[in-house]
Amino acid sequence: MMPAHQSPAQQFAALGNPLRLEVFRFVIRAGREGRPAGEIAQHLDVAPSTLSGHLSALQRAGLLTSRRDRQRMIYAVDPGHVRDLVEFLLHDCCQGQPELCGLASAACDGGRPPD
């Protein structure tokens, strides 16, 4: 289905472009249902071909999925991979340190205090 070479670095890089980050945020707000490419392009006022490249970059990174609905391509968030990325940032990068994770630190040590 997908090359599945989605490293955390590649995922961060995918979010590291301002327009792509907006795409990501907009698609997430569409929930499971997702949004057709045309709607995203219209909302962000960007050329279809430009958007298409960004969508496939986000998809290659594993952050979005796509399905076809009649003539339209619907993009939606890939919850599993986003969860993995969040966990990587909190656990692996920040090691659950409250100073770095803020309120989310509770989730990093499973609610247990560090020893």
Added chain:
Amino acid sequence: MMPAHQSPAQQFAALGNPLRLEVFRFVIRAGREGRPAGEIAQHLDVAPSTLSGHLSALQRAGLLTSRRDRQRMIYAVDPGHVRDLVEFLLHDCCQGQPELCGLASAACDGGRPPD
């Protein structure tokens, strides 16, 4: 002191390079104390000039701070900005959805750790 143009996109971009992501992880593991550039270069086996560019990119993004200790430059994590980025990802991007944030979702809807 600092241009302070640290958008979330720029911060993600800074983490979007494999070597820079390793630098970030290594520096975080050094805690408040931080690590001199030379030690980082040695640990990651990278040319000093190459590392210097990556360090300043991470610093421009607001993720690291630097101070001088005699001849050496010590780099350390910038906790406040990292916390902001974590919060942006969880709150703004993922809107605290448990499906996207995993265990960290507890932090997004009020910060209570799961007891």
Added chain:
DNA sequence: GCTTTAATTCATTATTTCCCGAAATAATGA
């Protein structure tokens, strides 16, 4: 089969990124 709609691919161009070695800068100490 033809037309319309929707999205992607392609080719081009411009820009940026990345890495290296060499030179420059900064701080220290003899």
Added chain:
DNA sequence: TCATTATTTCGGGAAATAATGAATTAAAGC
């Protein structure tokens, strides 16, 4: 001052990225 150590800046070249419009593919309906 001179030498040493540590890091940054500079310059260049290769590779990757981004935006654009034109052409192409895909699905649907008549």
